[in-house]
Amino acid sequence: MTEQRLHPRGKPLRTDVNPVRLLMCKIDGKDISAREDETILSVARQNGINIPTLCHLDGLSERGACRLCIVEVKGAPRLLPSCVTLVRQDMEVTTNSERVTAYRRKILELLFTERNHVCSVCVSNGQCELQALSVELGMSHVHFDYIYPRHSIDATHSRFSVDHNRCVLCARCIRVCDEVEGAHVMDVMGRGITAKVITDLSQPWGDSETCTGCGKCVHVCPTGALSEKGKSVAEMTKRRQFLPYLQLMRKEGQK
Amino acid sequence: MTLTFEDLQQIAKIEKDKQEGIKYQINVCVAAGCLSCQSGVVKESLEREVNRRGLENWTRVKGVGCLGLCAVGPLLYLEPDGVYYQGVQVSDVSEILDSLGGSPVSRLDCSSHLPFFKRQQKIVLENCGKVDPESIEDYIAEGGYQALYTALRAMTPNEVIDDVATSGLRGRGGAGFPTGLKWTAVSKAFNKTKFVICNADEGDPGAFMDRSVLESDPHRVIEGMAIAGAAVGATNGFIYVRAEYPLAVRRLRHAIAQAERLGVLGKNVFNTTFDFEIKVRLGAGAFVCGEETALIASIEGRRGTPRPRPPFPAEFGLWGFPTLINNVETFANIPPIIRNGGDWFAEIGTEKSKGTKVFALAGRVNNTGLIEVPMGTPLRDIVFDIGGGIPENRRFKAVQTGGPSGGCIPEQFLDMPVDYESLAKVGSIMGSGGLIIMDETSCMVDVAKFFMEFCMSESCGKCVPCRVGTTQIYNLLSSITNGTGKSADIPNLEELCDLVKNTSLCGLGQTSPNPVMSTLRYFRDEYEAHIHDKTCPAGACNCGGSKEAK
Amino acid sequence: MEAKVGAKTKEAQDTRWRFVNRTMRLHGNAPHALIETLHSVQEHFGFLDTDSLKYVANALHVPLSLVYGVATFYHYFTLKPPGDHTCVVCKGTACYIGGAATILNTFEDEFGIGPGETTSDGKISLVTARCLGSCGLAPAVVFDGEVKGRMKADEVLEKVRRWTENDTNV
Numbered sequence: 001m002t003e004q005r006l007h008p009r010g011k012p013l014r015t016d017v018n019p020v021r022l023l024m025c026k027i028d029g030k031d032i033s034a035r036e037d038e039t040i041l042s043v044a045r046q047n048g049i050n051i052p053t054l055c056h057l058d059g060l061s062e063r064g065a066c067r068l069c070i071v072e073v074k075g076a077p078r079l080l081p082s083c084v085t086l087v088r089q090d091m092e093v094t095t096n097s098e099r100v101t102a103y104r105r106k107i108l109e110l111l112f113t114e115r116n117h118v119c120s121v122c123v124s125n126g127q128c129e130l131q132a133l134s135v136e137l138g139m140s141h142v143h144f145d146y147i148y149p150r151h152s153i154d155a156t157h158s159r160f161s162v163d164h165n166r167c168v169l170c171a172r173c174i175r176v177c178d179e180v181e182g183a184h185v186m187d188v189m190g191r192g193i194t195a196k197v198i199t200d201l202s203q204p205w206g207d208s209e210t211c212t213g214c215g216k217c218v219h220v221c222p223t224g225a226l227s228e229k230g231k232s233v234a235e236m237t238k239r240r241q242f243l244p245y246l247q248l249m250r251k252e253g254q255k
Numbered sequence: 256m257t258l259t260f261e262d263l264q265q266i267a268k269i270e271k272d273k274q275e276g277i278k279y280q281i282n283v284c285v286a287a288g289c290l291s292c293q294s295g296v297v298k299e300s301l302e303r304e305v306n307r308r309g310l311e312n313w314t315r316v317k318g319v320g321c322l323g324l325c326a327v328g329p330l331l332y333l334e335p336d337g338v339y340y341q342g343v344q345v346s347d348v349s350e351i352l353d354s355l356g357g358s359p360v361s362r363l364d365c366s367s368h369l370p371f372f373k374r375q376q377k378i379v380l381e382n383c384g385k386v387d388p389e390s391i392e393d394y395i396a397e398g399g400y401q402a403l404y405t406a407l408r409a410m411t412p413n414e415v416i417d418d419v420a421t422s423g424l425r426g427r428g429g430a431g432f433p434t435g436l437k438w439t440a441v442s443k444a445f446n447k448t449k450f451v452i453c454n455a456d457e458g459d460p461g462a463f464m465d466r467s468v469l470e471s472d473p474h475r476v477i478e479g480m481a482i483a484g485a486a487v488g489a490t491n492g493f494i495y496v497r498a499e500y501p502l503a504v505r506r507l508r509h510a511i512a513q514a515e516r517l518g519v520l521g522k523n524v525f526n527t528t529f530d531f532e533i534k535v536r537l538g539a540g541a542f543v544c545g546e547e548t549a550l551i552a553s554i555e556g557r558r559g560t561p562r563p564r565p566p567f568p569a570e571f572g573l574w575g576f577p578t579l580i581n582n583v584e585t586f587a588n589i590p591p592i593i594r595n596g597g598d599w600f601a602e603i604g605t606e607k608s609k610g611t612k613v614f615a616l617a618g619r620v621n622n623t624g625l626i627e628v629p630m631g632t633p634l635r636d637i638v639f640d641i642g643g644g645i646p647e648n649r650r651f652k653a654v655q656t657g658g659p660s661g662g663c664i665p666e667q668f669l670d671m672p673v674d675y676e677s678l679a680k681v682g683s684i685m686g687s688g689g690l691i692i693m694d695e696t697s698c699m700v701d702v703a704k705f706f707m708e709f710c711m712s713e714s715c716g717k718c719v720p721c722r723v724g725t726t727q728i729y730n731l732l733s734s735i736t737n738g739t740g741k742s743a744d745i746p747n748l749e750e751l752c753d754l755v756k757n758t759s760l761c762g763l764g765q766t767s768p769n770p771v772m773s774t775l776r777y778f779r780d781e782y783e784a785h786i787h788d789k790t791c792p793a794g795a796c797n798c799g800g801s802k803e804a805k
Numbered sequence: 806m807e808a809k810v811g812a813k814t815k816e817a818q819d820t821r822w823r824f825v826n827r828t829m830r831l832h833g834n835a836p837h838a839l840i841e842t843l844h845s846v847q848e849h850f851g852f853l854d855t856d857s858l859k860y861v862a863n864a865l866h867v868p869l870s871l872v873y874g875v876a877t878f879y880h881y882f883t884l885k886p887p888g889d890h891t892c893v894v895c896k897g898t899a900c901y902i903g904g905a906a907t908i909l910n911t912f913e914d915e916f917g918i919g920p921g922e923t924t925s926d927g928k929i930s931l932v933t934a935r936c937l938g939s940c941g942l943a944p945a946v947v948f949d950g951e952v953k954g955r956m957k958a959d960e961v962l963e964k965v966r967r968w969t970e971n972d973t974n975v
Contacts, residue, residue: 064563065718067758078765079757084563106754110723144727144747169716178868187870188558188716189877191541193726195716200869201855202877210869288939291952325942460936461898498844498881499934537844539879540935556839557871558878617899617943655898691898705901709935715878 025091040082040093041069051095052104052133054111055170056083057220059243061179063171068104068133071095079103101137108134109142114193115149116165117223123236124224130168147193156206159229160218162197167225169195173217180246185211197225216243258518258525260404263395266517270396278313279355280334282384286321286470287502288463288624293344294329300345304352314355320383320471324371325624332384333359339372341365370640371622376603378611379587380627383471388506391513394474400519402593406482407527410593415486416442419589421597423609428454428545428582429657429686430762431608431675437579440569442487444577449489451480452573452580454550455496455503458542459658460709462689464613465583467625469496469503472587473510477533479586481520482593484531487579492533495550499540507535542659542713546761547572547580549715560715561761582687584613604630608674616642618691619649631672634664638692649694653777657686659706659713660766662773663699682773684766698795699778700785703771704732710767721764724755728771738798740786749775810860821849825857829864836867839875843882852883880935888923888930890968892961893947897936903943904958909933911958916965928969 020035027044034043039062044051054066062084070079074092079100082093094100111117111130119125133139151164171188174197178184185208189198199205218226219238227236274280283289283298301316322330327341331351340351340363347363354360377383386393394400406415420435441449453476457465469476480492496504511533514520522530536554543549544559551573553559572578588610592600604610608630614637617623621643628637634654638644645651653663662683664671671677675685693702711725728751731744752768752775759765775782784790789798815822828845832838842865846857853876862872876882894912896905912931913919920933939945942954946961953964 063717064760067718067720067760070758081563081760103754103758106750107719107758110719110727110754113727114719114723144751145730147723147726147730168719169722184868185870187868187874189874190716191543191558191878192712192714192716193722195722198870198873201858201873287937287952288942288954291939291942291945291954325939328942458935460896460901462936463939499937537841538881539840539844540881541879542935553840554837556835556837556841556867556875558874618902623899623943658898689898691902693902697902702902705898713935 023087023089025087025089025093027093028095034087036086036088038087040071040073040080040085040087040091043087044082044093044095049095051082052136053083054129054133054168054222055172057172057175057240057243059180059247060172060175060220063175066168066170067107070100070103072097072100105137105139108137108139109144111168112139112142113144113146115147115151115167118165121233122166122224123227123231123233124166124238125234127234127237128224129222149193151196154205155229156204157208157211157213157229158206159213160205160215160226161229162205162226163224164196165225166223167197168223169197170222171197172220172222173197173226176216176220176243180243180250181212181214181216183210183212183214186217260401260408260525263400263404266392267396267398270392274315276313277315279336280315280317281351282317282319282322282332282334284320284322284328284330284332284384285318285388286383286467287500288321288325288467289328289330290502292328292342297329297331297343297345297348300348301351304348308352310352314352317387318389319385320388321380321467321625322384323375323380323625324365324622326622327365330365331363339365371624371626371643374636374641375627376611376629377627378591378600378603379468379475379584379613380471380625381591382475383467383625386472388471388473389509391474391510391517394472398594399474399590400478402590403478403481403485403519404525406485406593407525407529412442412486412488415482415593418597419486419592422588422592422600423597423604423607424585424588424592424600425608425675426582427584427588427612427687429660429684431685434581434585437569437581438483438487440567441489441577441579444570446577448491448576449487450573450576450578451484451487451489451492452550452554452578453480453492453494453583453586454545454547454580455494455500455583456538456542456545456550457497457500457583457687458545458713459660459687459689461615461617461655461691462658462687463615464625464688466497466500466503467615468583468587468613469500470506473503473507474514475587475590476507476583477510477514477520479589480533481524481531482589483579483581483586485529487577489579490530490532492531493536493554493573494533495536495538495544495554497540498537504535504537511535541715542709543715543761543763546763549761550580551578558715560717561763563760584688605672605674607676612673612685612688614688614690616690616692618655619645619694619697620692621646628673630674633670633672635669637673637690638669642692645692645694649696651692652695652697653693653699655683655691655693655702655770656689657684657766657769658689659709660684660762660769661686662769663693663702663777664773665777682769682776684769696793696795698736698791698793699774699781700732700736700791701793701795703774704729704736706770707732707767710763714763714767718758718760718764720755721759721761721767724751724759725764725767727751728755728768732771735782735785736791736796736798738785738789738796740782742786744786745775745779745782810863812864815860824849825861826864829861834865836865839865839867839872840879843872843876847882852886854884854886885923886927889928890949890965891930891932891947892949892965893932893934893937894920894961895937895939895943895945895947896933897943899943900936900945903955905933905944908944908946908956908958908961911962912965915962929965 064081064084069082072094153163155161174186331340338359424434425431549559549561568578613627707729923930946956
């Protein structure tokens with residue numbers, strides 16, 4: 001494959017003739033040096049500054065959709081998603097202002113109202129990213145009304161099951177299936193509040209002709225939406241360490 | 256075959272010669288509005304009658320684009336008398352032909368609507384009601400494609416861009432980004448392949464300007480796109496048009512085929528090295544595809560979900576190539592700017608908003624239809640002079656601009672000049688140009704609910720604040736309108752609006768709370784009446800208690 | 806996976822596929838032709854069924870789930886067969902203010918179907934449109950492709966009733 005690799009801002013990436021420049025920026029008052037092709041999120045994390053994320057996962061393309069990683073940048077009219085915003089010389093970023101954390105908490109509340117997240121009966125209880133985020137952001141209660149939609153559980157696959165009540169539409173499963181496994185079994189159907197993750201032509205997962213049964217989607221799922229069968233409440237541990245490694249090895253293999 | 260300037264003039268001359276000896280010309284509006292009132296049948300019957308009477312040597316019946324006053328269609332315009340006829344039926348045909356040369360048929364005369372026609376200044380719509388939208392020769396006879404010739408043969412690309420920049424033209428799709436800047440950005444992008452896209456995915460409920468322009472004068476848009484292509488160095492263009500506009504799609508395809516046949520599109524246009532071709536792509540009913548990055552995704556055959564910007568389409572657009580995206584009306588403004596110069600255009604309008612704007616007047620107003628006025632015209636003139644006021648002597652309440660991304664403007668701001676800045680100041684936006692007039696029978700909470708229902712079902716579902724936030728706002732508004740609202744709902748609404756506005760990914764989400772926020776600002780008492788007194792002041796909602804209260 | 810159906814076999818099954826294949830060929834069978842192709846299928850078959858989605862996905866080399874995602878994202882596409890007659894009620898702002906909601910409500914009272922539904926006998930489909938762009942004629946209703954302006958609820962019912970009566974007489 002001779003596909004040209006693109007840098008997140010679309011310019012062709014040619015490190016051989018055009019070495020990436022270093023620059024200085026300020027995150028939460030801390031002076032930090034960074035490469036110009038890095039995002040605010042990755043620079044912050046390298047320097048021990050935590051920004052909450054949900055749809056972001058190391059090793060997958062960025063989506064910029066959960067809006068939890070929004071940060072304030074001095075001089076910018078809007079809040080910017082740190083996972084897709086590149087650092088710039090002399091940029092001043094605030095990751096944890098009162099305003100930003102309040103917004104994050106409210107976005108999280110919206111996620112909880114959208115579907116039926118009942119932790120006490122969930123296989124991922126205690127190992128759920130959504131749950132961890134609500135602890136981290138201090139979301140003690142939800143003050144918007146719950147929507148209580150009716151969603152189904154698809155347990156037709158021999159090894160895995162999907163519970164749409166717990167899905168947050170982060171599209172990690174879709175991206176891992178497309179970008180890493182290369183099968184593109186899953187995608188989103190519909191739009192807006194009726195959007196839903198589907199397999200093939202919205203048919204039961206067990207009938208899917210394209211699924212390889214690799215289980216990557218299950219392990220990247222942040223909540224209990226995708227789980228292995230036979231797991232009881234709080235038993236579903238997820239392993240994601242394979243992902244950056246796998247991406248790296250695939251790159252090596254192409255050389 | 257390559258076309259030269261002489262050919263162009265030759266075509267214009269032949270077309271003009273045809274009109275020699277024509278004493279009377281009857282222009283019949285064949286845009287969608289009038290067609291749905293049977294103007295097509297009227298036109299056929301006129302033609303038949305003219306032939307039967309043997310008048311064809313000096314009377315010509317011509318189908319033309321939108322005459323503007325859609326409220327009283329089918330419309331006819333008689334040249335050279337300058338008489339407009341309204342509501343013409345097949346039974347009126349012989350009477351009209353009898354009256355040619357004599358006094359007009361007073362029964363059909365619409366002189367009472369004179370201010371509607373007199374108060375307008377037409378640039379984008381200059382050919383509407385004049386040229387036959389299905390004939391390229393007719394367009395050339397009115398000076399068409401000369402601007403493209405000038406841009407290609409007498410100007411450098413930079414001069415073209417400078418002219419557009421001097422004109423002060425701003426994007427007519429809603430946000431009002433300076434067109435010259437956009438063109439410069441794309442022309443500077445370093446890539447051999449570039450694209451020009453015309454955004455004709457006019458999804459705002461209550462707006463039909465783009466449809467009328469495409470149906471009435473498709474060549475103008477094609478010419479504007481070709482000039483843009485020459486200026487920024489693109490060789491391929493796409494027009495992304497709604498599938499819901501079959502007539503516009505058909506006329507556009509027809510016009511492109513004519514332009515290709517004549518050589519104003521294709522290889523070596525006007526004997527230069529410039530190649531340009533245009534393809535039509537159909538939208539499929541998604542409002543969010545009006546957003547640049549979503550539109551690109553849709554042309555690429557994917558789900559029309561926006562992606563975060565930057566990178567902007569000017570550097571990373573269609574298939575990753577630099578792409579120029581402008582609205583139909585923006586492109587339609589280009590040929591006159593090149594023909595008359597940027598300075599001429601800059602003299603029209605206000606300091607920061609130049610030129611004219613096409614508006615679609617609809618709702619509770621007498622003269623619904625399509626109008627074009629200079630920027631800075633006060634809203635009051637638009638509603639009461641051109642629009643002819645509110646029917647049945649009801650009281651004006653508010654005017655909604657900018658569709659689901661705009662706001663409701665109450666009476667106290669009616670004397671405000673219409674331009675990008677003034678509208679933003681009162682919490683609305685210019686939008687693509689829909690003006691919906693509301694009277695005392697319209698409930699503002701219900702209107703806000705209507706727009707929120709629209710945003711909710713048009714949300715692509717990618718980002719959380721827009722997907723869930725709009726649903727939450729809609730649910731609150733529904734409970735307020737059906738009489739189950741609580742006093743905590745108003746602060747909750749404000750909180751949600753603020754959240755959705757500040758954290759959503761694309762323009763659709765960021766502007767979707769505008770109708771709610773503006774009605775909360777100017778009509779808060781109506782919200783309170785619904786919640787506390789369980790009554791709808793306008794009598795539009797059924798709040799349970801409203802009947803006893805009356 | 807089941808064997809891929811070739812273009813010729815498909816055309817032999819139903820000649821309408823010729824138009825669809827032509828659309829795909831015009832775009833070089835490239836994945837970006839998906840929406841244009843779905844338009845073509847819907848234009849000639851009236852709706853998109855599972856079989857045609859599969860065929861299009863194979864022909865354009867697009868994942869099945871993506872085809873389904875696209876077909877359900879755009880509201881213009883329908884996965885259900887339409888009724889013999891279709892009544893489209895415009896729900897644009899001007900039509901809403903002009904009383905489109907009343908038309909929809911009376912329609913539901915009379916025929917028992919809401920927007921996007923078809924009567925059980927498959928005679929009438931009721932659809933809402935976002936905006937037909939005929940705002941000057943609000944409220945606008947389209948009867949089998951024919952746009953009518955300034956409709957009242959009872960006029961709409963009258964027209965639709967005529968459909969059902971005519972069909973039973975035939």
